[in-house]
Structures are given as C-alpha cells and as structure tokens.
Amino acid sequence: MESILKINLEGKTVLLRADINSEVINGKVLMSERIRESSKTIKLLKNKRAKVVVISHQGRPGKKDFTSLKSHAELLNKLVKVKFVPDIYGKTAQKEIKNLKNGEAILLENVRFTKDEFKKGKTKFIKEISKLCDIYVNDAFSVLHRTQASIISFPKYMKSYAGPLLEKEVNALKKIHLKNCLYILGGAKSDDNILLLGKNKVLACGLFGPMCLVAIGKKLGKEEEFMKEKITDYKNSLKRLKIELKKTGKYVNLPIDFGVEMGGKRKNMILSKFPNKFEALDIGDGTQKKYINEIKKAKSIYMKGPAGYYLDKKFLDGTKNILKAISESRAFSLLSGGDLNNAIKMSGISEEKFGHVSLAGGAVIDYLAGKKLPGLEALGFYKTKKVR
Structure with a gap:
C-alpha cells in the first residue's frame, strides 16, 4: 500500500x-x-x-x-x-x-x-x-x-x-498489541462489542455493562426496558451475548455499582439494590476504582464508546475518570467512536494525551477482531x- x-x-x-x-x-x-x-x-x-x-x-x-x-x-x-x-x-x-x-x-x-x-x-x-x-x-x-x-x-x-x-x-492500529490489549467497551452498539469478546481482558461499561449483567442472569428492572429501547435488535443481540459470555465470560469485568438519578441528583447504587425503578446512567464509584486499577496495569488500551450518559454532566464522571486514567497511563491508547470523541471534548482532556483518537467505528472493530478490511x-x- x-x-x-x-x-x-x-x-x-x-x-x-x-x-x-x-x-x-x-x-x-x-x-x-x-x-x-x-x-x-x-x-x-x-x-x-x-x-x-x-x-x-x-x-x-x-x-x-x-x-x-x-x-x-x-x-x-x-x-x-x-x-x-x-x-x-x-x-x-x-x-x-x-x-x-x-x-x-x-x-x-x-x-x-x-x-x-x-x-x-x-x-x-x-x-x-x-x-x-x-x-x-x-x-x-x-x-x-x-x-x-x-x-x-x-x-x-x-x-x-x-x-x-x-x-x-x-499506523495507530499497528501500535496496538492485540494479545495483551485491554478493551474498554461502552456505548450502545453491542454487536460491535460482542465481536471483540475473546481472550482479551474487557471492562464492560456504557449500555454494554448492564447488558452483560442481564446476559448472565441478573435482573435490572427499569434499566432492562431502557436497553430494549436503545439497543438495536436487543433480543437477538442478547442471545448472542449469552452464548459468547459462556465461552469468554472469565475475561469480562462487569460493573458492581451504578450512578442513578434520584430527585434530580446523582446517587451511587450497588448492584445488589437492583432490580428497581432506576436507570443505570453511569458506572458507579466502585466500578470506576476497579476499572482504573486495571487500566494502570495495561500495556495497550482500546476504548470504544462512553462509560455512561455523558451528555448529562452528572453522569459524565465515569467516562471522564476512565479517560483521565488512560491519559495518565504509559500504555499506548486508541480511542474510537463518535460519542467518545464528543465525550473527550466534554471532559476537557486534550486529545494529545492519548495515543490516537480515531474518527472510525466499525472499521476499527473489524480490524481488531482480525477481519480483513x-x-x-x-x-x-x-x-x-x-x-x-
């Protein structure tokens, strides 16, 4: 070429x-x-x-x-x-x-x-x-x-x-060490995320985090209704995810708490309090600490999609803190997806702090999944x- x-x-x-x-x-x-x-x-x-x-x-x-x-x-x-x-x-x-x-x-x-x-x-x-x-x-x-x-x-x-x-x-994709790359998979495009499930360690967030919890049998209440509305072909995607997690679940880290809205304010709610009437709008404080510890150990990092509903500043915390940890890491980092690009700007973190911020979505996923483009x-x- x-x-x-x-x-x-x-x-x-x-x-x-x-x-x-x-x-x-x-x-x-x-x-x-x-x-x-x-x-x-x-x-x-x-x-x-x-x-x-x-x-x-x-x-x-x-x-x-x-x-x-x-x-x-x-x-x-x-x-x-x-x-x-x-x-x-x-x-x-x-x-x-x-x-x-x-x-x-x-x-x-x-x-x-x-x-x-x-x-x-x-x-x-x-x-x-x-x-x-x-x-x-x-x-x-x-x-x-x-x-x-x-x-x-x-x-x-x-x-x-x-x-x-x-x-x-x-050139940025070639810098990613696929065998030991940490995948931080968020956003609402679950089918893309499912493609990357394998032997790489995964931090599940965004809508993908709750969806993984449902796939392994956890009931989330109102959050499940929300996912059905927001995730394309939710029923079939969930079916695929259940099959994949049976094979690769040990590599997938799941949220242990969430940020929810109560009386117009953000409140932290542990997983055992679900199912309930609240939507999981962000990963919680405990999940953030857990994921940041994994980021500190990573040799290369790929993040796709935001960790929560970043458009509401109350629920930008998860995405912002994950991005901050990545920006402070010595690992080469690749970030992709339109929503994540917007979230980076809202977080106030310079793009120069990351290895590469991609304008692409599906093409990056296919490349990382080993498909020929x-x-x-x-x-x-x-x-x-x-x-x-």
Whole structure:
C-alpha cells in the first residue's frame, strides 16, 4: 500500500474518496471532525497542484440523515475552497472534472444517490469517473469495512494510494498489541462489542455493562426496558451475548455499582439494590476504582464508546475518570467512536494525551477482531502489510 504524500501530483486529476459523513439534526448538517480533517487532505492535494475530485457519502438510503452533500460543501468552504457539483458521473460532473485547473477542487454529489455504489464490477459510475481521473486516493478509513464501489472498485482500474488520514489510522492500529490489549467497551452498539469478546481482558461499561449483567442472569428492572429501547435488535443481540459470555465470560469485568438519578441528583447504587425503578446512567464509584486499577496495569488500551450518559454532566464522571486514567497511563491508547470523541471534548482532556483518537467505528472493530478490511485489501495492504 503506497502513500500519496511523496507522489508528484502537479497537473494530475486526483479522485479523493473522503469520509465527510456527519450528524444531521432537524435536517441541518453539523460541522464535524471528519469535515475538518478531510479539509486538510483537500488542502494538501491542492497545494500539490492537483486537480481534486472529492467523492463521499452521507447516511444510508431510507434513513433521515440520507441527504445531499451541498451543505457539506458549504461547511468545507469555511476551511478550504471547494465547488459543489450536484451530479455524480453524468454530463455535468464530467464537464466540471474536465474544466478543473491545477490547485482547484470540486465535491461531487452523495455517491449513495446512485445504485451503482452498491453494485460490483465496472459500472457506469466507475467507468465514467475512472477515465477522467489519473489517480485514486482513499482517505476514508471509517468505511474500509464496506464493499461499496467507491471503496473497492476504483483501485482495480486506477493507480491507487492511501491518503494521510487513512495512513495515520493504520499506523495507530499497528501500535496496538492485540494479545495483551485491554478493551474498554461502552456505548450502545453491542454487536460491535460482542465481536471483540475473546481472550482479551474487557471492562464492560456504557449500555454494554448492564447488558452483560442481564446476559448472565441478573435482573435490572427499569434499566432492562431502557436497553430494549436503545439497543438495536436487543433480543437477538442478547442471545448472542449469552452464548459468547459462556465461552469468554472469565475475561469480562462487569460493573458492581451504578450512578442513578434520584430527585434530580446523582446517587451511587450497588448492584445488589437492583432490580428497581432506576436507570443505570453511569458506572458507579466502585466500578470506576476497579476499572482504573486495571487500566494502570495495561500495556495497550482500546476504548470504544462512553462509560455512561455523558451528555448529562452528572453522569459524565465515569467516562471522564476512565479517560483521565488512560491519559495518565504509559500504555499506548486508541480511542474510537463518535460519542467518545464528543465525550473527550466534554471532559476537557486534550486529545494529545492519548495515543490516537480515531474518527472510525466499525472499521476499527473489524480490524481488531482480525477481519480483513475490503478497502485496505483493494489498496494492497495485505500484500505489503505497511504504508510506504
């Protein structure tokens, strides 16, 4: 897998697969770290006098956040000049690509607007764009676990390279010592967490902590109702988790107490007081001490998702104290997930205190679980095992 950084790009038309997929609230696209980081890559390519064609996606078909990239272009333009083109591979897009001058950049429409993005082979999308561009650069690590056309098909027909963001993510993952890595698994995406259960020591928190307790037979009362609402396909996920914990349960550390809300205030409640009418909104004081002791002994650490309902400052404590312990540890640390990124900011701890804070979620999980990422395979990573 080759890096784009040392390649002479002057006069070359560069197709950049970025990931600027961002949160959409009430129809409004919000500024995100992905947009900020992608703007740096666009700026780098423009400074190399390349003609830059940016492609990306937003949301999934049928979802509320499935929308045009017009707003993304407006947000990008606060950081780097990019022209939005409301077309993917039709005549308008082709004309704009042909008219590009050195040091200019355009952003094409959401690639998921075309069914070709979900097809294999040399579709019209791949054919029309690849013949107009000289080089393909993938800088979207967070979608490398997907098998969509903009990720795996272009490298078959074009000279392809790894972008600086992708390279940074891969190099960080290679620093994780998988055999002795401590996994701190939180958040609400239980299926991702289940993938990582094995012989590594796990600290279960977020919604995953209570879910593990239910999986081994503990009744939690109202918290179980809350999990059914918040966790996708809860019934099947719980079934899978029960099976996995029978095999790997001895490696999984579970919460011994929780932070609950009583009269508008945070109260600590030990596990033996459940089931009850309270939701477990954070890991408790005892659990925090127990987990921090494990962090101090770790040689490398991976944390995914927050430890509790961090959006309410009363229940940020668990996440904040875990993050503080990681930041003070000598172990290499990798942190990932959008909610955890936000929680880091709310905690007031500098990202520089951690080994690497990833913009990706599912791709990191698959990599750590030992799966081959289709996007990396397309770039030849598994042939060379390094970025050169």
